[in-house]
């Protein structure tokens with residue numbers, strides 16, 4: 001029985017669980033059964049409460065072979081919560097890097113492979129067919145047979161759906177990934193403790209543990225923060241998620257050469273003589289040479305560099321903006337004859353434009369990356385062109 005969590009971020013960038021959903025099958029297939037009830041429950045609790053964005057990381061959400069089904073699920077989320085839907089690739093990143101760490105012992109090869117894996121996911125622009133990018137990856141790293149076996153069995157069948165999903169949805173930046181990862185580690189530590197092994201098949205035990213022991217960790221932390229009592233009992237992991245820690249690294253401690261974005265450096269906050277190296281900066285597929293990153297986790301150095309890249313607008317161009325521009329241009333060059341098709345195309349394009357606008361609004365509050373300036377102006381130009389033509 002898959003477990004889904006609805007998380008919110010507090011002022012310390014901690015991901016706080018506010019609802020759990022346990023279903024009898026993959027949640028992506030059954031999302032319409034519970035998402036409406038959840039939205040209704042939230043409104044009953046506090047009608048002023050508004051969800052800013054819905055991050056979706058359920059593979060089956062994007063894995064549906066039938067495009068219409070994917071859209072109907074998107075519409076389900078949008079309609080229920082009246083908010084935009086973003087794609088979260090955190091668990092893809094985590095699965096890939098942890099498998100690389102297990103199966104490939106050469107650290108330089110790990111970094112190169114990880115970078116290439118990122119290219120596959122974002123291959124929609126440079127390589128029209130995602131499977132061509134996969135094929136190229138497999139040829140370049142053919143000697144890494146253990147990882148290739150894993151990749152072929154676990155990911156190859158789904159990679160086109162992922163790329164397709166990335167073409168349709170804005171992708172959340174790496175900062176919330178750090179908070180989600182912190183939540184995930186705490187949840188696994190609590191649930192997968194060997195002393196509970198006999199209870200794992202029991203759903204009543206899962207519900208009991210989540211709603212009593214696990215939930216109370218969050219109440220206790222909030223109480224400690226608000227009152228200052230029992231501070232010696234505080235679980236340090238609440239104040240050590242990489243997103244929160246990254247906010248405390250001064251910009252001056254980051255060495256970022258905008259002419260050469262292969263690597264960046266971050267000076268250690270505890271040893272000023274030490275500098276960590278970050279490969280592929282500004283991407284979700286960055287790696288750092290610190291201990292925490294070497295364990296397959298997102299570290300504060302990677303997040304800090306991603307934030308700097310965003311602020312200086314040197315990160316990779318937003319994929320959704322590229323797709324939006326391509327869609328508009330193809331519509332302008334080949335306007336559909338059928339008015340129904342035209343109406344549908346205008347609706348889809350307007351929705352994508354709203355997503356991108358909302359994405360920028362979120363970015364201003366520090367959650368996501370900003371659009372590069374040239375794309376901003378192109379997008380504005382295209383919007384005007386579109387309005388004039390129709």
Ligand SMILES: [Zn+2]
Pocket residue numbers: 276288289290291292293299300301302
């Ligand atoms: Zn690091």
